[in-house]
Amino acid sequence: MSKPVCAIVGIGPGNGASFARKFDQEGYAVALLSRSTDYSSELAGELANAKAYACDASDPAAVVSAFDQVKTDLGEVDTLIYNAGSGSWKSVEEITAQEFELGWRINTLGALVSSQQVIPAMKQAGKGNIIFVGATASLRGVPMTAGFAPAKAAQRILAQSMAKHLWPQGIHVAVMIIDGGIRSPHMPQSDGPDKLEPDDIALAAHYLTTQPQSAWSFEVDVRPMLEKW
Amino acid sequence: MSKPVCAIVGIGPGNGASFARKFDQEGYAVALLSRSTDYSSELAGELANAKAYACDASDPAAVVSAFDQVKTDLGEVDTLIYNAGSGSWKSVEEITAQEFELGWRINTLGALVSSQQVIPAMKQAGKGNIIFVGATASLRGVPMTAGFAPAKAAQRILAQSMAKHLWPQGIHVAVMIIDGGIRSPHMPQSDGPDKLEPDDIALAAHYLTTQPQSAWSFEVDVRPMLEKW
Amino acid sequence: MSKPVCAIVGIGPGNGASFARKFDQEGYAVALLSRSTDYSSELAGELANAKAYACDASDPAAVVSAFDQVKTDLGEVDTLIYNAGSGSWKSVEEITAQEFELGWRINTLGALVSSQQVIPAMKQAGKGNIIFVGATASLRGVPMTAGFAPAKAAQRILAQSMAKHLWPQGIHVAVMIIDGGIRSPHMPQSDGPDKLEPDDIALAAHYLTTQPQSAWSFEVDVRPMLEKW
Amino acid sequence: MSKPVCAIVGIGPGNGASFARKFDQEGYAVALLSRSTDYSSELAGELANAKAYACDASDPAAVVSAFDQVKTDLGEVDTLIYNAGSGSWKSVEEITAQEFELGWRINTLGALVSSQQVIPAMKQAGKGNIIFVGATASLRGVPMTAGFAPAKAAQRILAQSMAKHLWPQGIHVAVMIIDGGIRSPHMPQSDGPDKLEPDDIALAAHYLTTQPQSAWSFEVDVRPMLEKW
Numbered sequence: 001m002s003k004p005v006c007a008i009v010g011i012g013p014g015n016g017a018s019f020a021r022k023f024d025q026e027g028y029a030v031a032l033l034s035r036s037t038d039y040s041s042e043l044a045g046e047l048a049n050a051k052a053y054a055c056d057a058s059d060p061a062a063v064v065s066a067f068d069q070v071k072t073d074l075g076e077v078d079t080l081i082y083n084a085g086s087g088s089w090k091s092v093e094e095i096t097a098q099e100f101e102l103g104w105r106i107n108t109l110g111a112l113v114s115s116q117q118v119i120p121a122m123k124q125a126g127k128g129n130i131i132f133v134g135a136t137a138s139l140r141g142v143p144m145t146a147g148f149a150p151a152k153a154a155q156r157i158l159a160q161s162m163a164k165h166l167w168p169q170g171i172h173v174a175v176m177i178i179d180g181g182i183r184s185p186h187m188p189q190s191d192g193p194d195k196l197e198p199d200d201i202a203l204a205a206h207y208l209t210t211q212p213q214s215a216w217s218f219e220v221d222v223r224p225m226l227e228k229w
Numbered sequence: 230m231s232k233p234v235c236a237i238v239g240i241g242p243g244n245g246a247s248f249a250r251k252f253d254q255e256g257y258a259v260a261l262l263s264r265s266t267d268y269s270s271e272l273a274g275e276l277a278n279a280k281a282y283a284c285d286a287s288d289p290a291a292v293v294s295a296f297d298q299v300k301t302d303l304g305e306v307d308t309l310i311y312n313a314g315s316g317s318w319k320s321v322e323e324i325t326a327q328e329f330e331l332g333w334r335i336n337t338l339g340a341l342v343s344s345q346q347v348i349p350a351m352k353q354a355g356k357g358n359i360i361f362v363g364a365t366a367s368l369r370g371v372p373m374t375a376g377f378a379p380a381k382a383a384q385r386i387l388a389q390s391m392a393k394h395l396w397p398q399g400i401h402v403a404v405m406i407i408d409g410g411i412r413s414p415h416m417p418q419s420d421g422p423d424k425l426e427p428d429d430i431a432l433a434a435h436y437l438t439t440q441p442q443s444a445w446s447f448e449v450d451v452r453p454m455l456e457k458w
Numbered sequence: 459m460s461k462p463v464c465a466i467v468g469i470g471p472g473n474g475a476s477f478a479r480k481f482d483q484e485g486y487a488v489a490l491l492s493r494s495t496d497y498s499s500e501l502a503g504e505l506a507n508a509k510a511y512a513c514d515a516s517d518p519a520a521v522v523s524a525f526d527q528v529k530t531d532l533g534e535v536d537t538l539i540y541n542a543g544s545g546s547w548k549s550v551e552e553i554t555a556q557e558f559e560l561g562w563r564i565n566t567l568g569a570l571v572s573s574q575q576v577i578p579a580m581k582q583a584g585k586g587n588i589i590f591v592g593a594t595a596s597l598r599g600v601p602m603t604a605g606f607a608p609a610k611a612a613q614r615i616l617a618q619s620m621a622k623h624l625w626p627q628g629i630h631v632a633v634m635i636i637d638g639g640i641r642s643p644h645m646p647q648s649d650g651p652d653k654l655e656p657d658d659i660a661l662a663a664h665y666l667t668t669q670p671q672s673a674w675s676f677e678v679d680v681r682p683m684l685e686k687w
Numbered sequence: 688m689s690k691p692v693c694a695i696v697g698i699g700p701g702n703g704a705s706f707a708r709k710f711d712q713e714g715y716a717v718a719l720l721s722r723s724t725d726y727s728s729e730l731a732g733e734l735a736n737a738k739a740y741a742c743d744a745s746d747p748a749a750v751v752s753a754f755d756q757v758k759t760d761l762g763e764v765d766t767l768i769y770n771a772g773s774g775s776w777k778s779v780e781e782i783t784a785q786e787f788e789l790g791w792r793i794n795t796l797g798a799l800v801s802s803q804q805v806i807p808a809m810k811q812a813g814k815g816n817i818i819f820v821g822a823t824a825s826l827r828g829v830p831m832t833a834g835f836a837p838a839k840a841a842q843r844i845l846a847q848s849m850a851k852h853l854w855p856q857g858i859h860v861a862v863m864i865i866d867g868g869i870r871s872p873h874m875p876q877s878d879g880p881d882k883l884e885p886d887d888i889a890l891a892a893h894y895l896t897t898q899p900q901s902a903w904s905f906e907v908d909v910r911p912m913l914e915k916w
């Protein structure tokens with residue numbers, strides 16, 4: 001029997017790599033989608049059954065074509081993790097319309113278009129998982145998140161609209177609210193006891209895909225024990 | 230002494246006209262910005278000191294140029310009411326990337342760019358009001374608001390980022406959460422006891438501009454007495 | 459014609475006095491309910507038509523009997539402002555069950571029982587206002603508000619349950635979210651530019667009672683221009 | 688080595704029994720606290736290492752004494768699950784002060800006092816779990832939850848205050864938001880596809896106790912795939 005497919009949009013040496021390793025270990029074929037494949041093809045080489053795809057998540061046509069290739073290579077997607085994100089740290093006075101738009105394209109539009117590539121087959125199968133990697137910024141804006149916070153807020157409410165529409169059809173849509181800084185792989189272990197460990201974020205994402213249908217979570221916050229909130 | 234200027238983006242015979250009439254009555258010169266000036270120039274003719282401007286709120290260049298003209302004609306803006314909005318009633322499966330983007334351009338991007346046109350003079354003056362006309366959809370998504378709700382959520386969180394940045398400089402940024410259907414001017418009075426009356430929404434907007442600096446509101450919900458919520 | 463009656467529960471030289479003066483100016487007969495009448499009877503003497511009542515808001519029997527007296531003296535209550543509040547600044551480890559209960563009795567139970575004294579006549583009249591003076595603590599707990607925040611959260615959600623039940627009957631239930639420190643009457647004017655002025659809070663409360671039925675607010679936050687939030 | 692101890696307050700044949708069975712299976716000694724021990728002592732008999740305790744959660748003295756007995760019998764508590772709850776389905780007009788108080792005593796005060804019995808040893812150990820079984824009512828009130836919703840809102844915000852205080856000391860405080868009806872053990876399997884299965888709720892509770900310290904969740908919603916929300 002062929003492996004179920006997990007597609008991860010947004011691959012870097014932090015969260016993206018941890019999602020890939022976790023779902024690989026759990027027996028998934030893993031599609032790694034990211035703007036450049038420099039890192040992701042190296043990562044794919046370390047995994048049992050993974051493949052890297054170049055995909056600019058901010059460009060709908062690129063997303064459509066990357067997912068087409070994933071389906072041809074690996075089959076229909078069972079689990080989508082939308083991890084692409086970016087944000088300028090600017091106030092309303094500093095941010096340009098271009099920067100504002102780019103943040104929205106990556107965090108919000110890309111999440112919509114990626115989801116649209118996997119929903120039809122999930123409906124057909126009557127099951128599937130779509131997980132957006134969100135942030136506390138989705139719940140509140142502060143002066144320097146004039147671009148980032150609105151994009152994440154839109155992403156979260158999009159997930160909620162999707163969840164209410166797709167859950168009854170067996171598709172588990174959820175959003176993770178990452179609250180805190182994330183440990184970098186280049187950071188000595190001793191430096192980050194107050195930061196989120198990407199492998200632990202991946203555990204939480206995988207957990208969501210294992211919940212029984214009678215008790216699904218939509219929104220799960222994760223933050224370090226030592227976080228101020 | 231010249232009148233203070235109120236710029237209203239999004240003018241139709243409902244809310245837009247009511248905002249215009251209220252601020253006209255309160256002694257403001259009123260700039261009416263809307264895609265077409267068919268209705269707004271007629272409305273301008275009924276008011277003491279108003280002028281209609283063609284402005285596609287979804288197009289940053291058009292917004293910049295319309296506000297330049299407003300300043301030339303009427304002077305710097307004291308109060309901005311961002312009333313432009315639109316939304317398709319579609320689920321994640323039905324909405325196209327183009328429709329999703331257009332909703333965001335009108336509800337969110339236009340609100341940013343319009344605000345950026347008035348902030349510098351407000352900072353200079355140490356005072357001013359920026360009011361976004363929001364919606365309950367900003368707080369929750371439902372199946373058929375896959376496009377509208379994310380755009381309104383982004384608008385609301387943008388307002389929050391702006392408020393935290395601009396309040397200390399004397400600029401009162403606020404968002405009104407309209408919760409309910411709005412009476413149409415073509416509706417017989419007897420038909421809409423369960424709907425919001427645009428003149429009453431305008432009262433609430435004007436009230437916000439009169440609050441003393443020690444007790445400003447950021448977020449004000451308005452809904453009909455008979456609304457189910 | 460007799461004056462409408464405003465009953466204010468919780469009277470001190472800050473918010474309570476400002477509510478009393480505002481509604482007095484607006485032509486209400488004002489009932490001042492507070493544990494001790496030392497201050498409130500002095501305040502009553504300054505107003506056109508006011509009367510002080512001893513009432514321990516944490517004691518349901520005392521609340522019932524005080525409101526009975528108010529009705530006998532002044533008539534049925536048109537507007538209730540529930541301003542009684544108190545809170546210990548303690549963590550879960552420090553607070554006793556007694557302190558926890560007292561905070562709930564004053565902030566929550568007293569609000570319920572006071573409301574129950576005025577609802578029947580308001581229903582009869584098909585109009586009335588019930589305003590709870592709430593706090594940001596109702597929306598989030600922090601380490602040292604183990605007692606205060608839960609009591610305020612309960613008060614706010616009680617108001618929401620009441621609003622959904624009573625609005626369709628013409629009774630405007632609302633909650634004010636006070637976010638920030640409040641100026642004391644003993645504080646020199648120059649000291650508090652970053653604090654809420656009680657007279658300005660009273661303006662906002664009175665505004666709520668003037669909203670037309672097509673556009674009622676349930677929840678209004680007020681904070682100083684200079685507040686960090 | 689002795690087993691870790693899980694204390695569950697509120698034991699019936701639904702959630703309470705499922706929590707007990709799950710933590711029993713996971714190798715805990717389980718203390719079952721409930722008003723009557725009729726059912727809980729029978730349940731204890733089915734488990735490897737469990738004991739039933741009579742405890743009226745609404746009575747602080749009874750809670751203190753029951754936990755004293757638990758510690759004597761089984762040792763310090765590692766994981767507390769506060770599952771006691773009750774609620775009248777009444778509007779503000781119907782609920783009595785007594786009913787309102789009882790709901791608060793069971794849902795809120797009992798949660799505080801139970802927590803206070805286990806916190807000192809958890810601090811000493813630098814670890815532990817406290818999980819409150821909450822409800823959607825904690826987030827919004829509706830007409831008929833004038834008693835239940837405020838009590839659950841207070842419970843949730845108490846948990847938040849506790850979490851911010853205790854997480855840095857190694858104690859994982861969390862709240863589960865149960866959103867939906869719960870299957871009864873007497874209901875035929877075919878009847879409840881739109882209801883929460885208690886065993887699945889217990890899975891989610893146990894999952895919370897396994898999260899690594901870099902990525903703890905505070906608030907987890909669980910609802911059936913078919914729930915309307």
